[in-house]
Amino acid sequence: GAGVSQSPSNKVTEKGKDVELRCDPISGHTALYWYRQSLGQGLEFLIYFQGNSAPDKSGLPSDRFSAERTGGSVSTLTIQRTQQEDSAVYLCASWGQGGNEQYFGPGTRLTVT
Amino acid sequence: AQSVAQPEDQVNVAEGNPLTVKCTYSVSGNPYLFWYVQYPNRGLQFLLKYITGDNLVKGSYGFEAEFNKSQTSFHLKKPSALVSDSALYFCAVRDYGQNFVFGPGTRLSVLP
Numbered sequence: 220g221a222g223v224s225q226s227p228s229n230k231v232t233e234k235g236k237d238v239e240l241r242c243d244p245i246s247g248h249t250a251l252y253w254y255r256q257s258l259g260q261g262l263e264f265l266i267y268f269q270g271n272s273a274p275d276k277s278g279l280p281s282d283r284f285s286a287e288r289t290g291g292s293v294s295t296l297t298i299q300r301t302q303q304e305d306s307a308v309y310l311c312a313s314w315g316q317g318g319n320e321q322y323f324g325p326g327t328r329l330t331v332t
Numbered sequence: 333a334q335s336v337a338q339p340e341d342q343v344n345v346a347e348g349n350p351l352t353v354k355c356t357y358s359v360s361g362n363p364y365l366f367w368y369v370q371y372p373n374r375g376l377q378f379l380l381k382y383i384t385g386d387n388l389v390k391g392s393y394g395f396e397a398e399f400n401k402s403q404t405s406f407h408l409k410k411p412s413a414l415v416s417d418s419a420l421y422f423c424a425v426r427d428y429g430q431n432f433v434f435g436p437g438t439r440l441s442v443l444p
Contacts, residue, residue: 223375250430261436262376262422269430310375314430319383320366321424321432323375 221245223324225311231330232301240296240327244313251294252321253286254310262310268294301331334359334425336435344441345413353408353438355423364426365406367397370437371419379421382406393417413442 224243232238244251253265264278268288279285283301288294298305308328312321335358345351357363364383368376380391382399390396397408406423423435 252432254434259420259439262434264433267431275431312376312432314432319364319426320378320381321376322378323368325375 223322225324225327229328237299240309242294242311248313248315250314252312256308303331306331334433336425338435338438340438342439347444351410351413353421355406357425359425359427366424367408368422369419415442415444418442
């Protein structure tokens with residue numbers, strides 16, 4: 220079946236602009252995660268959605284970052300007033316009941332100039 | 333709170349030699365343990381997992397990992413490394429919930 224998809228694959232934006240990154244999880248997966256990965260580095264947890272529960276936002280680095288998940292499926296990560304330090308690959312993953320591992324999307328590479 | 337350590341930033345091994353990438357963890361309760369691999373400019377790919385049962389688990393691409401409860405370790409191994417195994421490897425742990433914690437990653441270089 221289809222895996223996790225993310226769009227766009229690459230995004231170049233000017234400092235100060237807002238960006239939206241999209242994640243389509245595997246159909247039926249109840250949990251969705253956003254991570255940030257700086258070049259060749261580890262994963263930084265950002266936010267986690269589970270069903271209809273309130274999201275775990277504990278990893279969001281500032282109030283410029285927000286995310287929503289509509290209808291328990293597609294999620295959008297929004298970064299307002301982008302800064303150069305926001306440049307990274309943003310990874311999305313989903314997880315479903317009955318499974319144990321996360322499935323990752325290919326990521327969105329964000330470059331803030 | 334759970335945590336994962338990968339004590340080596342970089343592992344170098346000659347092609348054909350056995351490889352080990354180390355992982356230790358801390359979690360309350362029984363752990364769910366995972367290894368993921370990331371090739372350049374790609375997302376993370378699942379390699380293998382330990383949930384319960386045999387301590388030695390086998391996964392994709394000839395990789396295996398051994399769960400050691402007393403040492404709280406889950407080291408990734410392969411009997412004979414390939415140049416194409418060169419990548420970034422992440423160990424992860426999940427507790428009874430759905431919170432996943434990833435290690436910092438280990439870069440594996442297999443030299444021809």
